[in-house]
Amino acid sequence: MARPVFGRTSAAEEAGRSRVTHLDRDKALVEAARRDPAAFEPLYRRYLAQVYSYAYYELGDHHDAEDATERTFLLALTHLPRFEERARPADGEGASTFRVWLFRIARNVVANQRRTRRRRPEAPLESAAVVRDPLDVERRATERAEVAEAWAAVGRLPADRRRALVLRFVDEMSTAEIAGVLGRSEGAVRVLIHRALRSVARDLGGPRR
Amino acid sequence: MLRPDRLEADALLTDHYLDALLAARDRRADDAPVDAGLDAAVHFAARRLSDDLDRVHPSFRFEERLALRLAEAAGRLRLGLAAGAESAAVPTGPGQDDDLDPAGDGFADPDGPGPFPRPLIIGGAMASAALSIAGAAYVAWRRGRPPVSPMARAVRAAGQARLAREGAHGPRSLD
Numbered sequence: 001m002a003r004p005v006f007g008r009t010s011a012a013e014e015a016g017r018s019r020v021t022h023l024d025r026d027k028a029l030v031e032a033a034r035r036d037p038a039a040f041e042p043l044y045r046r047y048l049a050q051v052y053s054y055a056y057y058e059l060g061d062h063h064d065a066e067d068a069t070e071r072t073f074l075l076a077l078t079h080l081p082r083f084e085e086r087a088r089p090a091d092g093e094g095a096s097t098f099r100v101w102l103f104r105i106a107r108n109v110v111a112n113q114r115r116t117r118r119r120r121p122e123a124p125l126e127s128a129a130v131v132r133d134p135l136d137v138e139r140r141a142t143e144r145a146e147v148a149e150a151w152a153a154v155g156r157l158p159a160d161r162r163r164a165l166v167l168r169f170v171d172e173m174s175t176a177e178i179a180g181v182l183g184r185s186e187g188a189v190r191v192l193i194h195r196a197l198r199s200v201a202r203d204l205g206g207p208r209r
Numbered sequence: 210m211l212r213p214d215r216l217e218a219d220a221l222l223t224d225h226y227l228d229a230l231l232a233a234r235d236r237r238a239d240d241a242p243v244d245a246g247l248d249a250a251v252h253f254a255a256r257r258l259s260d261d262l263d264r265v266h267p268s269f270r271f272e273e274r275l276a277l278r279l280a281e282a283a284g285r286l287r288l289g290l291a292a293g294a295e296s297a298a299v300p301t302g303p304g305q306d307d308d309l310d311p312a313g314d315g316f317a318d319p320d321g322p323g324p325f326p327r328p329l330i331i332g333g334a335m336a337s338a339a340l341s342i343a344g345a346a347y348v349a350w351r352r353g354r355p356p357v358s359p360m361a362r363a364v365r366a367a368g369q370a371r372l373a374r375e376g377a378h379g380p381r382s383l384d
Contacts (some may be wrong), residue, residue: 036283036287037282037283037284037286037287037290038284038287040279040283041276041279041280044275044276048267048272048275049264049265049266050264052265052266052267053264053265053266056265057262057265065267066267066271069267069271069275070275073275074278074282075311076311077279077282077283078282078286082310083312101312102312104311104312104313105311105312108311108313109311146260146261147262147263150257150258150260150262151262154258154262165262166262169258170262170263170265171264172231174228175224187217187220190223190224191216191217191220193224193227194216194224194248197223197250197251197254197255198250198251198254200257200258201251201253202250204253204254204257206249206250206253206257207250
């Protein structure tokens with residue numbers, strides 16, 4: 001398996017190196033699933049919503065997202081013997097995790113699906129709007145409009161910026177993890193997200209610098 | 210246009226704020242402490258996206274159906290492993306080479322120009338082979354066909370005379 005590129009770390013990044021250690025959290029589950037494929041289920045349950053959300057935000061359709069999610073997990077299960085857990089603190093850059101590996105599979109599956117089906121992402125969030133108080137119809141409608149507006153702004157971004165924002169905000173990945181998924185350096189991902197946020201702010205009529 | 214070092218410093222500040230914002234979201238807090246140097250536009254957009262981009266859950270039916278499918282696949286893999294194979298054949302989807310690393314860059318290029326690069330190469334090779342066959346057929350046909358113009362007839366007659374001379378005297382020595 002190709003080593004995910006986590007990029008070179010600067011002095012400032014050294015301080016955040018300890019973040020990599022928490023990425024080891026799947027190690028025991030991965031080793032169990034390697035010994036017995038039936039033990040893959042806890043990994044599946046842990047990451048189902050994250051992978052599905054990523055696919056949904058990328059493909060804009062529940063059925064397509066289900067197809068992509070199914071393929072991602074089947075590929076992960078069958079190729080698990082090839083996965084190498086490298087997320088030890090001593091590894092620093094070059095670290096790899098199951099989640100990063102899984103999302104690299106998801107990224108590839110989604111890319112193949114998008115190209116074979118020739119579909120572009122559209123504003124998909126009608127059903128994903130948060131309903132904090134189902135009785136407050138007016139507020140709910142406003143929230144749905146705001147969600148749709150936010151997603152439309154994200155959807156207009158170039159693909160790499162959009163992916164980075166979805167991985168950061170929806171899947172709550174660290175910059176190091178996103179760098180591993182997208183195959184870029186951490187510095188490049190930080191700039192990508194910073195620029196993406198400025199674009200979204202402009203689009204939503206936010207304050208200028 | 211920002212200078213690169215300034216851009217990287219701003220991006221680092223944004224990154225730290227996002228770490229704090231996402232941690233605050235986990236604690237159900239409204240916002241995270243904001244550094245005075247943080248770009249106001251970035252702060253605004255990050256707050257909006259933190260509020261509005263939520264994780265989407267699949268249906269329970271889908272979740273359980275896929276869990277069952279994975280359990281079946283795991284059962285086949287387990288049988289394969291018991292039989293000594295490194296892995297067992299589990300159908301993962303149509304039209305994909307199972308030997309490819311699904312997490313590798315060769316599996317798909319998210320920003321690539323289009324699908325099926327390999328068939329294009331194969332298609333190109335087939336096209337060039339087809340052109341070669343067509344070319345050879347054309348030359349054979351032209352040689353067997355009587356010349357049309359007087360000039361062509363003269364050229365062909367000269368060529369045949371030269372071949373006849375070489376046939377009578379043998380090939381010219383290079384010495």
